[in-house]
Amino acid sequence: MKTKQLKNFIKASALAVLMSTSIPTFAQSNQIVAVVDNSVILASDVMQAMTQIQQQYAAQKREVPPQPYFAQMALEQLINRQAQLEQVKRYNVPLDENALNQATLSVAQKSGFKDLNSFQRSLDSKQAGSYAKLRSSIAADLSLERVRQQQVSSRIKISDQDIANFLKTPQGQAALGTQAHVLHLRVSGANAQSVAEQVKLALNDSNDVNAIAKRFSQNGVTVQGADMGMRALADIPAELAARITPLANGQSSELIPSSDGIHVMKLLERKSTEQKVVVPQYQTRHILIKTSEVVNADAAKQIIDNLYQRLQQGEDFATLAATFSNDPGSARDGGSLGWVNLGMMVPEFEAQMKSTAVGQFTQPFESQFGWHILQVTDTRQHDMTQEYQQRIARQMLAERQFDAELDNWLREVRNNAYVEIKDPRLDSKNNASL
Template identity: 65%
Template sequence: MKTMQLKQFFKVTALALCLSTALPTFAAETKDEVVAVVDNSVILRSDLTQSIAEITHQFEKSNKQLPPQQYIEQQALEQLIIREAQLEQVKRYNIRPDENALNEAVLKVAKDSGSNSLEAFQQKLDKIAPNTYAGLRARIAEDLAINRLRQQVVTSRIKISDQDVKNFLNTPQGQALVGNQVHVLHIRVAGENANQVANQVKTELSNSNDIQAISKKYSVNGVQVDAADMGTRSLSDVPAELAARITTLQEGQTSELIESRDGVHILKLLERKSTQKKAIVPQYQTRHILIQPSEVISQDNAKQMINSLHTRLKNGEDFAVLAATFSNDPGSARDSGSLGWVSPGVMVPEFEAVMKSTPKGQISEPFQTQFGWHILQVTDTRDQDMTAEYQERMARQLLGERQFDAELDSWLRETRNNAFVEIKDPQLDRKQNKS
């Protein structure tokens, strides 16, 4: 999801790059003035001119007929207003893109334009006009910050309950997601008195899998009974209206009559099987002691304290007692330092590396993470079947992606409506033009 949105940002930014050759012309021909005020920011005529050029370029590139110029201008301004409203929130929450992520994003645009390094890209752009590279980099930084804002705000608005996940996993899409396949017999009854004959066929099918014999027996007196063994296939390959009925069947069970325009359908589930490989995950029953630097405890003091505790553990003192007494991790300290069963990918990399390399029952050497200084002990290990948890996580992710666009549109409308906007040019004000 995030990658797709970034691609959209890169596409817009790359388009701006394509138009950057016209920037000096814009500066020369356009008298810069404020065309709109958005909260504490302003939109300049030059911003609007470039946005209009980008929209026009998009229409021309897709060989679509251009709308009226006034419509393009109003749409361009509206996009800028929504962008500025988001940037106001970026400032409010002090959101800044990671420098490495920014360099990667700029380099992506550079390579798309034929430059293999940021230095070459900068030289290329600044030949067009001074500070063109800096302006483009600033715009990409804004795009990344907006994207991060959207992820934080919109994701927090998405609510997916355990029941939502359960319901989804029972749908054909959910069954296909977890790798379920079904072997189904399918009979269609069409013609006069189709429902009456279909009831007889259903009874017969409940007691027999010989669909060809059933088809031959009941295809008389203007009634056509078509029968097919659908074989073993993913539920995603079954027509949606039929797949929905299959998910509720037990093996050997026949469906109720399914009426449609082309007749009455009856299904029988012969077998359900899963092609999903088991997600077997190694887990470590772990406990630790954390000494965290603070205004009172310096880095050196924290290291000295953890070394002292390590010596006391080596001399036979009780880990649980020392963890409860000295650990700065309140959650685990209340439980004698226990973190429970820990799966890979849960802890920060430094902690996980030590956890995996520490033999069961042994106490690790002191080590440092972003949280402070640690000692850990792995008290047990096991291989855990996490297939159900994996499937639920995949379902939550898919449901979240489905909701994201709708929540994003809703949030953008709210952001636009809640922003203070004053349009200086009456020709650009859609409300005035409507009245």
């Protein structure tokens, strides 16, 4: 036996011996040990979960929890997972086959396989049905992630005022790349408070921190001054950055008491390193003809072709859109869609929009929504910097709230689930030894 094979055999044998002392014995592997809503958890599920936990602990070089906690912990993880899977059923979360294939391929590649077919043959050659079981587990994980995102995201509420307040904080300013040129003085020793007040007055009128420090360092008081230069707010201690953020250029802060003395700062200049976000926009309008129970595909094509001919003959686009378009949101405004950013429309619509000159209208083209005629009435380069900053702030605030809301949702799902533990040895309320 090769050395590597021998090591793997010894490792597996040691694991089997260790697990034999920690896994409770069951009469049958298909014994039902718990019921969660409309599903059951079998003894074999608990055994497998314990094996996985044991492997995780071994990889992390952690000691396996004592009995009976180990088996109860494994069962609780299974109950939590199954309660969440019941939510997947409840909300009828659809499975994205492309995402499933990609996730499975990622697992295959990490195992040294280039494609799913060879990965499937390898798994099933060792144990029939292994590939299908793995794929089912990955599908469940993807569905769980999707329902978590949907349910937790719906709980996160961020107002425009929340965003405005965040952008004024040091964290918000740091996120936007704000830099500040700051002068800093620290006063320590006896009678520091009164001297610090004089230092602040001097700093209001002068930027020479060294001269100020030398002038007031006397009679048991030490004043230290520094020009901190232009630096990112993210690189300044948070308690000091919070005092800098609201200052105007040339303004000094209030006195800041701390354990090492009293601080006072002056903002000389503030600037942002972020680049402006300027995007092309297209002012557009369109006529949409959809198929319906009374308008089949051929009829819809005939209608849009007829409208195109009328436009070529000089009839007014807005009038035809208001009269015939099946897009009620834009039809009442002469087909106007307002200013449109790239990425807002379906690819077919966007391609026509980008290639149409101002004042011109397109030939009829088809998208998933029906047949269109599109007109571009104007274009511009629009500064979206503020909107971009607000979007970044909203994202950061949402990320802050997500973990807390996720914990709340998981607890609610677990508490609201019907759970019946059939095996008393696995009931955490039962203190009897396994």
